[in-house]
Amino acid sequence: MITMAVFAIIGAALGMFVRPRPLGVALSILLALTVEGVVFWVISVMARQPNREVLILRLREAFGADLIGMAGPIAAATISALFAAVLGDLTAPKKPRMVLNADEIQRRAGKDGRYARAKGMVEERAIHAQAESRIDSILGL
Secondary structure, three states: OHHHHHHHHHHHHHHHHOOOHHHHHHHHHHHHHHHHHHHHHHHHHHOOOOOOHHHHHHHHHHHOOOHHHHHHHHHHHHHHHHHHHHHHHHHOOOOOOOOOOHHHHOOOEOOOOOEOOOOOOOOOOHHHHHHHHHHHHHHOO
16 A cells, blocks of 8 residues: 555656656656566565565565556556646646747847847838947947
């Protein structure tokens, strides 16, 4: 029961915070399978040694006695990761769509280090040219 709760919490955390979200779900399933597999292997190794019955019983109580008992924590990790990923995706703030074309607003720095006006950003008017010449004279360019 404790391992089921622990795997559910870890699965929810991975499903919520790992991006892309399907990777978080896959990581939680892989982690649960790995831990349960290692415990199953450790129990099978300890079963061949003398005087390990109490430890084997404790491990089987905590992690499951057989493959069906071990499926509970794996299912808890999977379900919580899926649930967290879906809810996290639904509640994530949506990025605003770009209305302008990136080719039109892209600015490039010239040889003097200043940014040049991109095509379509500013309407060319005489007052702009006067202001730019004043700034150039102040800066000594």
